[in-house]
Each structure stands twice: as C-alpha cells, then as structure tokens.
Amino acid sequence: MPAAPATAQLGELTSYAGTAPSNAAELAARHVPYPAAMPALQAGTVAHFDLVLKDVRMQIAPGIKYSAWAWAGGAPGPVIHVRQGQTVDITLRNDGAIPHSVDFHAARVAPNVYFKDVNPGHSYHFRFKANDPGVFMYHCGTKPVLMHIANGMYGAIVVEPRRAVLPHADRNYVLVASEWYLGSDGLSKPAQFNMTKAHARQPDWMTFNGYAGQYVAHPLTAKPGETVRFWVVDAGPSIDTDFHIVGTILNRAWVDAGLGSKPLANVQTVGVPAGGGGVFDVKIDKPGLYPFVSHAFAAVDQGQVGLLKVGHVSGTMSH
Numbered sequence: 001m002p003a004a005p006a007t008a009q010l011g012e013l014t015s016y017a018g019t020a021p022s023n024a025a026e027l028a029a030r031h032v033p034y035p036a037a038m039p040a041l042q043a044g045t046v047a048h049f050d051l052v053l054k055d056v057r058m059q060i061a062p063g064i065k066y067s068a069w070a071w072a073g074g075a076p077g078p079v080i081h082v083r084q085g086q087t088v089d090i091t092l093r094n095d096g097a098i099p100h101s102v103d104f105h106a107a108r109v110a111p112n113v114y115f116k117d118v119n120p121g122h123s124y125h126f127r128f129k130a131n132d133p134g135v136f137m138y139h140c141g142t143k144p145v146l147m148h149i150a151n152g153m154y155g156a157i158v159v160e161p162r163r164a165v166l167p168h169a170d171r172n173y174v175l176v177a178s179e180w181y182l183g184s185d186g187l188s189k190p191a192q193f194n195m196t197k198a199h200a201r202q203p204d205w206m207t208f209n210g211y212a213g214q215y216v217a218h219p220l221t222a223k224p225g226e227t228v229r230f231w232v233v234d235a236g237p238s239i240d241t242d243f244h245i246v247g248t249i250l251n252r253a254w255v256d257a258g259l260g261s262k263p264l265a266n267v268q269t270v271g272v273p274a275g276g277g278g279v280f281d282v283k284i285d286k287p288g289l290y291p292f293v294s295h296a297f298a299a300v301d302q303g304q305v306g307l308l309k310v311g312h313v314s315g316t317m318s319h
C-alpha cells in the first residue's frame, strides 16, 4: 500500500505533496535522470533543432504518473545550446492533439509571426539570430499559457557568449525549475492538470528538470577544485526559484542571466524569477555532498532539490 500522503481537505486544493509508493526509493534509483550536462555546440553559422510537441505520460516523482503535454522526450524539452551570433533554425512539429506553439525568450522577433499556433499533425519552420547571451526559457505560448507550461511545454536555450568572455568552467549543468499541479495523486493512473491549484500557486511537486529529487538519487558530479557552472532557468509557471547550494557560496552569479554585465561575487542565494534565468559559478575544494535547492524551503519538500557530489564520497543525504 502506498504511504498516506499529507493531505489538506481543501476541495480541489487537496494537496498530493509527498505521495510515495512503498517502493519509491527503488523507483528513484531506477529512474533515468534528465541529462543536466550541457550538450555540445553545433559548428557553423546555423544551428538546427527539431522539436516535437507530444502528449506523453511521464513520471514526475517516484511512482507518480502525469498526463503531460510536453515534448517527444518528456519535460523539459531538449536543451538548445548555441553560440552568440549563430542563427537558430527551429523545426517545430506538433504531434499533440491540440494546437501548440513555441516562444523563445532569447529571440527578438514579432511574436504574432514567429510564435504562432501550429495545428496537430503540422510542422512550422523558423529562424532567429541568437544575439543576446544568457540562459533563457522557451515554452509553448498557446492559451491558456499557464496550462501549457504547467503541463510540461518548457525548456532552456543557452546562448553562450562569444569566446573568452566568461571565465573557464570545468563543468556546465543546465537546470530547469518548474512546478506540477495535480488533480489526483498520480499513483494508480496518471494525474491531470488542476487549474484551481495553478491559480492558487499551490503545486504538489516542484522539480529541477521535471522529476522530483532526481539528482539526489543520481547526483551531479565534480572534482574538488573544479569550477562548476549552473545555467538555471525557472520555467514556473508561477513560482520563483531561490537558487542556493548548501555548504558553499556562489563564487559568481550573473543575475537574470545578463551575461554582458559583471557578475555578483560571493553570494549565498540568488532569485531566479519565473520566466527568467541565472548563471552561477561555484568552486568547491572539499569533497562532499552539496545539495542545490530553491531555498524557499517548501520547494525542497516538494522535490526541488539535487546533490552536487564533489570528489569520491559515498552515501546520500536529504536536506
């Protein structure tokens, strides 16, 4: 029998936070985490990406099923990594049941032209030039946008600055924070989106890269003394992420991903607004397990937590 979740009898606002089947730990261990490591750049002046919108049944926490409107690989969509000045060439195919679209925060284009709805079974091709460096959100912009984002139609695009602008980083990880609002517990059958909870900003689960706590069971790694760069987008749809790494201090923080400006130095926690991004460098010398969290701590209870494993250490921890 699944453990009884902590519920509050609030009609449609009943919380399913913390729901876990008895084999949750085993399921968490078996889960294949979303790849947080930055994908390679494409050579040349044009970078091509095929995006497929799809209705998928996915797991958002150990044993918790959800009927998502997302991408062929689930949610978030693939990390789009380009170099400043490259042309981003997008082919968007809608394999879903209703119209969808894609809005890139890294683009300066007319949204009514570029971010238009694509009907089921159709494709749409467009290009824009990535002139502004940073880490940006992309998402479906079809109404109701709240529902399309909450259902999984979001992702990150990283526009890396021209060479030699940023200090060297040994590792680059991309994290997309988001919330899930459930109409049922998702144990026996997939949960569906609950608009009442979404309007109340009362999520059941909060995640990095779509699945609660996935980098606790499968930590991100670094060697002692390496500089690790986190490219963080908060997809929301509605709640900010207060990015913090337990046991250290962020050596550099480019707030709201303004990579053209000077970073903040040696800060503890940096807010990433819904629909925004931030770039954070950390250099940790001592081996250990360092949790990265949204320090708005309800988010941690709801799954927005992972571990950075520095050096050779065994075991895990919760925080």
Ligand SMILES: [Cu+2]
Residues within 6 Å of the ligand: 069, 099, 100, 101, 140, 141, 142, 148, 153
């Ligand atoms: Cu959509």
